[in-house]
Amino acid sequence: MSTGYYSGLIDRYRSVLPLAEDSRAISLCEGNTPLVLCKNLEQANQKEIKMYLKYEGLNPTGSFKDRGMTVAVTQAVYEGSRAIICASTGNTSASAAAYAARAGIKAFVLIPEGNIAMGKLAQAMMHGAIILQIRGNFDDGMRLVKEVAENAPVNIVNSINPYRLQGQKTAAYEIVEELGCAPDFHCIPVGNAGNISAYWMGYSEIAAKASAHAPETATTSGLEARPRMLGYQAAGAAPFIAGKPIENPETVATAIRIGHPQSWDLAQRAVEESKGWFHAFSDEQILAAQMLLTAREGIFCEPASATSVAGALHDIEHDNIPGGSTVVCTLTGHGLKDPDIAIRQSSAELVTIDAELKSVKDAILKNL
Ligand code: F0G
Numbered sequence: 183m184s185t186g187y188y189s190g191l192i193d194r195y196r197s198v199l200p201l202a203e204d205s206r207a208i209s210l211c212e213g214n215t216p217l218v219l220c221k222n223l224e225q226a227n228q229k230e231i232k233m234y235l236k237y238e239g240l241n242p243t244g245s246f247k248d249r250g251m252t253v254a255v256t257q258a259v260y261e262g263s264r265a266i267i268c269a270s271t272g273n274t275s276a277s278a279a280a281y282a283a284r285a286g287i288k289a290f291v292l293i294p295e296g297n298i299a300m301g302k303l304a305q306a307m308m309h310g311a312i313i314l315q316i317r318g319n320f321d322d323g324m325r326l327v328k329e330v331a332e333n334a335p336v337n338i339v340n341s342i343n344p345y346r347l348q349g350q351k352t353a354a355y356e357i358v359e360e361l362g363c364a365p366d367f368h369c370i371p372v373g374n375a376g377n378i379s380a381y382w383m384g385y386s387e388i389a390a391k392a393s394a395h396a397p398e399t400a401t402t403s404g405l406e407a408r409p410r411m412l413g414y415q416a417a418g419a420a421p422f423i424a425g426k427p428i429e430n431p432e433t434v435a436t437a438i439r440i441g442h443p444q445s446w447d448l449a450q451r452a453v454e455e456s457k458g459w460f461h462a463f464s465d466e467q468i469l470a471a472q473m474l475l476t477a478r479e480g481i482f483c484e485p486a487s488a489t490s491v492a493g494a495l496h497d498i499e500h501d502n503i504p505g506g507s508t509v510v511c512t513l514t515g516h517g518l519k520d521p522d523i524a525i526r527q528s529s530a531e532l533v534t535i536d537a538e539l540k541s542v543k544d545a546i547l548k549n550l
Pocket residue numbers: 245247269270271272273274275341371372373374375376377378437438484486487514515
């Protein structure tokens with residue numbers, strides 16, 4: 183009997199995932215995240231643009247990585263693996279650590295020393311991952327992980343593992359199910375370039391299935407359409423704008439501090455086939471978008487995630503996204519991941535008062 187209990191994206195989408203029927207899902211009930219319609223952004227409202235936020239920060243470990251990790255770890259366990267390994271700017275390590283704990287296997291994570299947000303480090307530590315801080319950046323970590331996995335009995339769970347992208351494509355399925363069709367534009371931050379590739383795979387599968395059925399039904403369902411994919415980077419870490427990998431990437435959005443994206447070809451194809459584009463934004467623009475969402479929409483995402491909104495607002499203002507469009511921005515990770523940056527950029531004043539009624543009343547009157 184169906185109880186309505188949501189048990190995670192493998193149970194929900196197993197028919198479109200390349201998992202063996204008898205594989206046991208390692209799940210934390212990830213996926214099924216809200217698609218929040220923006221209400222208060224004048225830029226969108228004035229042009230009658232429906233702008234939705236796919237709030238992936240509400241996954242179990244606070245980022246979209248859980249979608250890919252549930253599938254990658256399920257497959258690793260099915261293959262008999264006792265350990266997984268990844269390089270990470272933070273979120274992949276948090277997710278790998280959590281799913282490894284759930285599965286009862288070991289997680290080894292390589293993170294760039296001094297360049298990972300505090301919340302993400304706390305997660306990896308609490309879930310019992312073996313943490314290797316490297317004197318180098320994410321790209322160095324990625325190179326090392328690829329080398330070591332050739333010689334050691336560990337499964338790589340970075341997005342070069344195809345099961346990762348398979349899991350992440352389910353976000354596109356959820357969006358199409360909720361909207362009834364694909365949006366006109368999909369805005370997404372690009373770091374290692376796995377997620378933009380995964381969404382494009384999801385949208386393309388849905389469209390291909392709809393087209394295959396269309397001849398029978400005379401009318402089209404609208405499901406054949408795919409969005410234009412807009413990939414946004416941080417200006418200091420923008421290899422897709424440079425047209426080649428870059429050394430020494432730098433940005434306040436540490437999650438996307440990446441110069442050698444692994445899914446280069448897939449991401450290029452997603453943008454080209456969809457007639458989309460790449461664009462880059464300064465750290466100031468990214469943080470301003472983060473602040474705008476937090477203050478005006480009540481939604482707190484981490485800096486890297488806000489890149490999608492910085493991009494969408496820029497492209498709306500410049501009429502690259504025309505009035506009347508439907509836009510989805512993926513908010514890849516929760517704002518609580520990176521409290522340091524949030525507190526540093528917040529202009530909120532911390533007022534200390536005596537523990538007495540008059541002081542509270544005075545403070546209220548002063549601020550009303
Ligand atoms: N946003 C956040 C919050 C991320 O953590 C990442 C990637 C991205 C966007 C970019 O996604 O790599 O698929 O293009 N974080 C990886 C990590 C690299 O190690 O956690 P991408």
